[in-house]
Amino acid sequence: MRLRTDEAASRPARELIQQFEPEGRADGTEDDSELTVSIDSSAEAKGGNRDNGSVIRIEIADARSPEKNRSITEGIDPDGILTEEQQIKRAIYRVLADYFGRSLPWGILTGVKPVRFYQKTAKKFPEADTKKLLETEYLLSPGNVRLAAEIDALQEPVIASWRPKTLSLYVGIPVCPAKCSYCSFVSTVLDKKRCLLTDYLPLLENEIRQTGKLFEEYGCVVDSVYIGGGTPSVLAPDEADRLLKVLEEAFDLGNLREFCFEAGRPDTTGPELLRVLADHGVTRVCLNPQSMNADTLTAVNRLYPPEKVGEVYGQIRRAGDFDVNMDLILGLAEESEADFMRSLDEVIAMNPENITVHDLAVKKGTRVKLENGTGDSSRFRPGFFGEIRERLTDAGYLPYYMYRQKYTIGNGENIGWTRPGHESYYNIMMMAEEQTILGIGAGSSGKLFDAGADRFDRVFTVKDLRTYNSRPEELLEKKLAVYRSYLESGVIDNLRVI
Numbered sequence: 001m002r003l004r005t006d007e008a009a010s011r012p013a014r015e016l017i018q019q020f021e022p023e024g025r026a027d028g029t030e031d032d033s034e035l036t037v038s039i040d041s042s043a044e045a046k047g048g049n050r051d052n053g054s055v056i057r058i059e060i061a062d063a064r065s066p067e068k069n070r071s072i073t074e075g076i077d078p079d080g081i082l083t084e085e086q087q088i089k090r091a092i093y094r095v096l097a098d099y100f101g102r103s104l105p106w107g108i109l110t111g112v113k114p115v116r117f118y119q120k121t122a123k124k125f126p127e128a129d130t131k132k133l134l135e136t137e138y139l140l141s142p143g144n145v146r147l148a149a150e151i152d153a154l155q156e157p158v159i160a161s162w163r164p165k166t167l168s169l170y171v172g173i174p175v176c177p178a179k180c181s182y183c184s185f186v187s188t189v190l191d192k193k194r195c196l197l198t199d200y201l202p203l204l205e206n207e208i209r210q211t212g213k214l215f216e217e218y219g220c221v222v223d224s225v226y227i228g229g230g231t232p233s234v235l236a237p238d239e240a241d242r243l244l245k246v247l248e249e250a251f252d253l254g255n256l257r258e259f260c261f262e263a264g265r266p267d268t269t270g271p272e273l274l275r276v277l278a279d280h281g282v283t284r285v286c287l288n289p290q291s292m293n294a295d296t297l298t299a300v301n302r303l304y305p306p307e308k309v310g311e312v313y314g315q316i317r318r319a320g321d322f323d324v325n326m327d328l329i330l331g332l333a334e335e336s337e338a339d340f341m342r343s344l345d346e347v348i349a350m351n352p353e354n355i356t357v358h359d360l361a362v363k364k365g366t367r368v369k370l371e372n373g374t375g376d377s378s379r380f381r382p383g384f385f386g387e388i389r390e391r392l393t394d395a396g397y398l399p400y401y402m403y404r405q406k407y408t409i410g411n412g413e414n415i416g417w418t419r420p421g422h423e424s425y426y427n428i429m430m431m432a433e434e435q436t437i438l439g440i441g442a443g444s445s446g447k448l449f450d451a452g453a454d455r456f457d458r459v460f461t462v463k464d465l466r467t468y469n470s471r472p473e474e475l476l477e478k479k480l481a482v483y484r485s486y487l488e489s490g491v492i493d494n495l496r497v498i
């Protein structure tokens with residue numbers, strides 16, 4: 001759909017068109033429809049009263065199917081609960097929903113984390129009003145309001161247990177044994193001689209040491225660590241042992257609530273590495289099958305048999321008392337609904353503490369996009385997402401965190417599920433944006449939290465390993481300067497806004 005609009009309506013209109021038409025015209029033909037949005041703030045439009053709101057006019061002209069043309073005019077209430085931009089968005093949404101003949105399960109919520117939005121709304125209104133508002137004003141489906149409320153209820157005591165000056169660490173190992181065809185992360189494929197990784201590790205250790213020294217001076221306490229990637233399990237057992245020792249020396253890890261290590265690909269993990277993790281007090285291991293279907297694994301360049309997942313799962317259970325998370329992706333390489341459900345059932349049968357279901361995001365540059373076009377959501381009925389939720393709920397899992405991405409195959413969401421009492425503290429705090437997270441190493445992104453103002457600043461580190469390895473001192477000095485000014489401002493001592 002083409003768009004002609006005033007600036008004030010441009011962003012909401014674009015976001016909504018993207019939601020209604022994630023893949024452009026379903027039949028792939030040239031676009032014959034145009035959405036025109038104009039906002040009139042003239043005295044005339046306001047009926048001569050300056051306190052009145054503006055008037056928004058929306059038209060859809062469809063050259064191919066003129067019977068689908070739509071046109072509405074709505075007033076904007078300057079005293080409404082929704083901001084002016086939200087009211088504009090809602091008006092555009094109504095016209096688009098009418099034109100396309102369907103609604104969006106998340107209503108006008110685009111570009112925000114729905115659970116975070118629920119939590120912020122719930123700070124202002126009682127629970128019943130929050131639910132009603134989301135349904136009637138922001139136009140969420142009743143099922144998604146329930147989902148957001150359920151996740152909030154599970155997160156609430158975890159978030160409330162946060163203490164000032166506590167923080168989490170994310171340590172990045174952006175290296176993988178091979179590139180999965182759907183992956184849009186900047187992750188370096190391990191070279192035969194492992195040169196890039198060998199050069200990276202001492203630099204990473206230096207960043208860990210310098211960061212630890214600085215935050216220790218200010219009495220900060222680390223309460224969770226997440227070693228992610230890439231695929232951190234590409235580390236040889238002695239490399240992992242050394243990295244974990246450096247972390248223990250640099251930070252006081254005596255108050256950890258969670259210590260997570262991503263052993264994402266089963267073909268990189270074995271008993272020796274798992275023993276190292278257990279010896280260093282790792283509490284949670286991610287083993288991510290993505291699919292249990294042999295053809296799919298081959299098609300996405302994960303070249304190991306699905307049985308390998310069960311084998312490594314057994315090794316993890318034997319190595320220590322870990323919580324295990326397993327990721328699945330919906331929408332891989334022409335997998336049908338039945339294929340996905342088979343994978344889900346196999347994973348449920350293994351009984352991990354956490355299962356995370358991702359809806360495949362097809363971003364620019366991923367091999368899956370180049371090979372399979374922009375993705376095809378016609379494989380999945382709109383109700384299929386509900387069936388996945390039901391299957392997990394019936395198996396005793398609870399949804400505990402959720403986020404949405406652009407360009408997903410079925411316009412769905414990514415949901416983390418947990419056995420009661422096993423929710424990941426790091427994931428909750430990271431998604432809720434309620435704690436300082438220090439990102440260490442290439443590809444990491446940190447958040448410096450200001451609880452008093454209920455906001456945070458992001459700190460990014462270069463994604464590419466080569467760049468990180470070529471300018472380590474300069475990059476680290478810049479980052480430490482940002483940290484110093486954050487610590488000197490006293491913001492980290494702030495109490496949470498109630």
Ligand code: SF4
Nearest residue numbers: 176179180183187230
């Ligand atoms: S293992 Fe993960 S990070 Fe690495 S290429 Fe595959 S999807 Fe990307």
